[in-house]
Amino acid sequence: FARSTWDSFQASIQHPDHPFALIHGDFHAQNMMLRAACKNAGRKGGAALSVFDWSEVGPGCPMTDLGQMMISDVPREVWKSHGLDLVKDYWNALLARGVDEYSFPFDRCWALFETAGVQKWIWLFPIMAKFVPPHTLVFFQRQLEAFIADHGDYDSYQIHSSMLLLL
Template sequence: MVTEPSFSVVLFNLWVWMQTVILFGYSKSKAYLRSFFFPSEDPSNTEWIQSVLRNKFTHLPPIVDIHESSQALNGGGLVGLLYSVELAYGKRDSSAGYPRSIVVKQGKGHFQARLYARYSGSAREAIFYQTLVPKHGILLSCVPEIYYSRGDLRSGECIIVMEDLKDEVVPSGHLLGNQCWGEVPIPIELEMVSQDEVLRTIFMKMADIHVHFWRSRTLLMHDWLKGVSWRKGVGKLSWEVAMCNMRNRWSRLRDKSVFTPLLRDTIDGLLERTSWSRWQKLNDITSPDTPFTLVHGDFHANNILFRIENREPRTVFVDWSEVGIGCPFTELAQFMISNATIEFRRAHERDLWKVSWKIIHLQFQSVFTQFICIL
């Protein structure tokens, strides 16, 4: 049975809807007025793209033509667009070394998409590229190069301009046998890479990120990160709205024949026992026993691009719209469940967890040694 929302949840939804109407009209009017004085944030505007890229490439030749690539990109989702834009320069002889194409990710312009973007907080990906990535080399090494990024959680606006890696990378899901799009071409340098190597490379890279931000109090200063306000005891009503949506979605799915009775009973029990007070107790960040760190939030194989660089495997993590703080072990466990075969997990996951725990232990030793030296 579908859960009936409480009166406070209904009021919350109405308040978000009214705010979105106001902010939607304001942002549209602001963009229109601003366009009289500055190049608009329009990926088809050569003047704007020129100014964006010149922040990175000082001597960029004049761009004379821009058009959307005919090669489709998977992604975008309910609220966003993801596409490649090809660039043509006026001086062909001096354009070597400059991008021939870029990837643009932006929110859809209609009201319904903006409303959903406000509920989901999808603009946090742009804020993540603006604020956290430039300050941490470990993040810079595993995300695409970002030429421009702007996001606003209040209005749901989001636009990101990044490097185009389509000729250099393969989604890890393709290497791991996820062929839901049919057969896909694999570059010859990746044909000999085993699934074991792909999984190990991804697992250990994310473990490094988890260790770098392990119980970092500075993460709690970024309220735009998913889960931060809840773990600080703020936002009970928004949490209840999220749980109400979760229960309603499950009620529409639970009677499908693909679910076993045991799975249905387990999920029913979990949702029944879940409450704000219980969630707060389990996620008490003031307790030294509560693990938390920076997590990707949507850590599945097709959000992880794989390539060989200088004969070494390299991963590029994309789609950080769910980035937040959370339990690192849950994220890695979910990745293994979703992407590794049962045989691989039985043979290797214990060793992977031991190695990742060793990294955490060594990090603790390093921090403790520095602390003793300061004293």
């Protein structure tokens, strides 16, 4: 937390290698709904995903939402088996929508996936501690620890938040 200052946040988001996007901010399964058999439902014509509750939308790393959702809702076995393919699909969708693969190469996308969701959860834990039952915190702690074990324990994680909560 000591490195999570306004100055470090500003330096990070102003760095030329820092991708910047408008993110949902509370991206988890309870804020999603699947609509079955939708005509415009993606490359395979299956279900379409609707995302709602945009109350925490703001600027951030484009991989934060995906990482947060994986830690929040996805069993370890699934992200270990399918996480790489999911991030590749996401990255390819970004490229199809105009993101330049040289300014945002896949290895950068993957590294951000490995860190951004963890950073969000480290920021979120002290806030959740006031509002959720202990067994829920234990579940998320175990998910976070497993994600870090599977994706690398980086020397440092920076907590980036553009949101102010008054507790």
